[in-house]
Amino acid sequence: MLNFNYSIPTRILFGEGKIELLGKEIKKYGSRVLLAYGGGSIKKNGIYQNVVKILKENDIPFFELSGIEPNPRVESVIEGVKICRENNIDFILAVGGGSTIDCCKAVGAAYYYDGNPWDLVIGKAKIEKVLPIGCILTLAATGSEMDAGGVITNMETNQKYGVGHPDMSPKFSILDPTYTYTVSPYQTAAGVADIMSHIFESYFSKVKGAYLQDRLAEGLLKTCIHYGRIAIDEPENYEARANLMWASSLAINGLLAYGKDSIWSVHPLEHELSAYYDITHGVGLAILTPHWMEHVLDETTLYKFVEYGINVWNIEREKSDMEIAKESIEKTRDFFISLGIPMTLREVGIGEEKIETMAKAVIEYKGGKVGNFKPLDYEDVLDIYRKAL
Numbered sequence: 001m002l003n004f005n006y007s008i009p010t011r012i013l014f015g016e017g018k019i020e021l022l023g024k025e026i027k028k029y030g031s032r033v034l035l036a037y038g039g040g041s042i043k044k045n046g047i048y049q050n051v052v053k054i055l056k057e058n059d060i061p062f063f064e065l066s067g068i069e070p071n072p073r074v075e076s077v078i079e080g081v082k083i084c085r086e087n088n089i090d091f092i093l094a095v096g097g098g099s100t101i102d103c104c105k106a107v108g109a110a111y112y113y114d115g116n117p118w119d120l121v122i123g124k125a126k127i128e129k130v131l132p133i134g135c136i137l138t139l140a141a142t143g144s145e146m147d148a149g150g151v152i153t154n155m156e157t158n159q160k161y162g163v164g165h166p167d168m169s170p171k172f173s174i175l176d177p178t179y180t181y182t183v184s185p186y187q188t189a190a191g192v193a194d195i196m197s198h199i200f201e202s203y204f205s206k207v208k209g210a211y212l213q214d215r216l217a218e219g220l221l222k223t224c225i226h227y228g229r230i231a232i233d234e235p236e237n238y239e240a241r242a243n244l245m246w247a248s249s250l251a252i253n254g255l256l257a258y259g260k261d262s263i264w265s266v267h268p269l270e271h272e273l274s275a276y277y278d279i280t281h282g283v284g285l286a287i288l289t290p291h292w293m294e295h296v297l298d299e300t301t302l303y304k305f306v307e308y309g310i311n312v313w314n315i316e317r318e319k320s321d322m323e324i325a326k327e328s329i330e331k332t333r334d335f336f337i338s339l340g341i342p343m344t345l346r347e348v349g350i351g352e353e354k355i356e357t358m359a360k361a362v363i364e365y366k367g368g369k370v371g372n373f374k375p376l377d378y379e380d381v382l383d384i385y386r387k388a389l
């Protein structure tokens with residue numbers, strides 16, 4: 001296990017009815033609020049009405065940023081900054097899934113930067129300060145509710161990149177599982193695949209001796225496997241929604257990655273798909289993951305797949321190591337299929353046309369190699385994209 005510094009500063013308010021603490025929480029950090037949300041799901045399920053009522057009861061003035069897109073665009077960030085500056089906002093409240101939260105994180109950072117917010121995403125300018133952010137999570141997937149990063153898309157340049165700063169961590173996140181009852185089967189499945197992918201990204205690492213982190217990771221993976229289908233079949237099953245919601249946060253808040261030096265592999269490959277084709281993040285990950293696993297499986301990585309197969313999928317130890325590894329990948333694929341996720345790129349509208357461009361782009365962005373479990377070069381990336389077609 002490598003050395004690490006532990007810091008997970010977000011206060012989590014978990015469970016049904018925790019929204020009652022909203023007014024009190026906001027008042028710890030600010031007095032004029034940007035209320036930010038997506039395309040309107042929160043108006044249909046009543047969360048919006050509830051939040052507005054609480055803000056009014058607490059005499060907290062608020063201004064709205066609405067219509068934040070899935071795969072949030074830099075244009076929404078620019079609009080958010082404008083609203084904040086015009087209205088002397090000192091606190092941002094994100095109500096939604098990862099896209100809304102990520103957009104708010106970028107707005108918070110860009111508020112203190114005079115140039116184009118995209119400069120902060122591509123690293124042309126440094127984030128110095130961030131407006132305080134609070135979240136009301138409505139979709140279990142990205143873990144943005146408890147991490148220090150966001151992902152912003154520029155459709156003009158076909159770029160989708162992560163941006164991070166310790167102050168981007170939400171000050172608090174309200175996690176009420178009942179708020180995810182209205183998430184569609186497709187988005188529920190995509191969310192489960194995303195959570196699992198975050199776990200894989202740090203689990204599949206060459207660092208040995210992080211036994212604790214790996215057992216935690218396996219517990220979280222089993223949670224996703226156990227409750228994923230249940231949440232789709234019974235959208236109002238509190239236990240399933242609660243377990244997935246907490247798994248979403250724990251998968252990426254640092255807990256699993258501490259003591260390891262994992263550099264992510266599948267996420268950068270997926271971000272190219274979203275940047276060019278605007279697809280659902282979790283679906284792209286589910287399509288790529290089994291192909292990535294097959295591609296990186298060799299004598300040097302075999303032991304990790306054996307661990308995964310036995311501990312997560314309960315595959316019998318009597319089989320050969322390679323049999324266990326291959327079966328674990330098949331089971332992963334079958335699980336995503338069982339959630340109803342389309343498992344080829346063509347099914348989500350991606351053909352051969354741009355796979356070379358996307359492979360080049362990700363290699364360039366990553367400086368030559370993607371990931372470090374088994375570093376991928378241009379040919380490797382191309383091969384994974386081709387097999388996923």
Ligand code: NZQ
Nearest residue numbers: 038039040041070071097098099138141144149150182183
């Ligand atoms: O926009 P609305 O109308 O709210 O509808 C959304 C959207 O259409 C809907 N939805 C959300 N909550 C709902 C609901 N529908 C009904 N009932 C509810 N309770 O679901 C759709 C997808 O929402 P979105 O926020 O885009 O999904 P998700 O949470 O999966 O976020 C995806 C974005 O997060 C990034 C992804 O790349 C993508 O841009 N990621 C962020 C990360 C982070 N900050 O740490 C890490 C991830 O790996 C990921 O890259």
Ligand code: ZN
Nearest residue numbers: 142194197198
């Ligand atoms: Zn993800």
